[in-house]
Amino acid sequence: MSNIQIATVGGGCFWCTEAVFQEVKGVEHVVSGYSGGAVPGHPTYREICSGLTGHAEVVQITFNANVISYQEILIIFMTTHDPTTLNQQGADKGTQYRSVIYYHDEKQQEIAEKVVSEIGTYFEKTIVTEMSPLDVFYEAEAEHQNYYRTHPTQGYCSFVITPKLTKLRQLHADKLKT
Template identity: 65%
Template sequence: MESKKIEQMTVGGGCFWCTEAIFDQIKGVEKVVSGYSGGSVPGTPTYREVCSALTGHAEVIQVTFDPTVVSFEDLFVIFMTSHDPTTLNKQGADRGTQYRSVIFYQNEKQKQIAENVLNEMAPYYENPIVTELSPLEKFHPAEDDHQNYYANNPSQGYCTAVISPKLAKLRKMHSDKLKQ
């Protein structure tokens, strides 16, 4: 019996509650974990520390997926269309370096695919893309109360005002990529 090949993608596009809810909907995605990457302080950061913008970490998600079902390129296109990659250190009302648009690539193949998609998508945006492209050094899972946030709190104010419209946009733009 052949073992399934899985890959991971680590990205940040504002609040991790939003990106987690989006990628939970995609065929071939096996797991989405909210967390933190890109910081320069030692140890495991907390949500409060990351929100202070003093640690240098971004709110990110780590997506575990089956590349025979969905490609890194497809996931990256979904990522780029699920947030505004042209705003520096903010998404909507969320402001600070922890909300930056960022791709943490895990190998040269991911880096090349990300660069290609960034270049291909640039003409579709009115303003320049400011998405950071950096090697993944460390991923820290966020606290348990931040995992599956939308699934556990769908009627919470932030979820209905911010995440639900993003999910509606996802269904409109990428319906062929959604789980049944």
């Protein structure tokens, strides 16, 4: 019997985070989107990129908790991006690229706080990952879904996403789909 749950996280460009979690065992679906903004209505990628809406690029991860736990999802998340840089991942700068965990309930909040606290000792700098309750998730436009899988040789994918996947494979080989 499956135990389907959802996690919502943002760790810079959603293309990167999506590509990482598409390789994780127990993950059934990953959707790129936006959350955390203050502007009403469904935002567009162009609006998000302006940095004026307050939204972050995030992914919603549908996973089977009988195969991988929410805690394990967060550990993978925290170790495949830099949670110590405020509003930035590599050359991607702006509030839309912030490190964020949007928890869905109190249990997820407790787990997120525990993971961030425990993993903080492994970083030289302070973790700046925002933790907030999920309000609304807006699915990104179709051209942003499965981006790495459909554009693996595109420059950004080659130079930014491929190294993240290499890191994932090194750190979490036991958690990957075969």
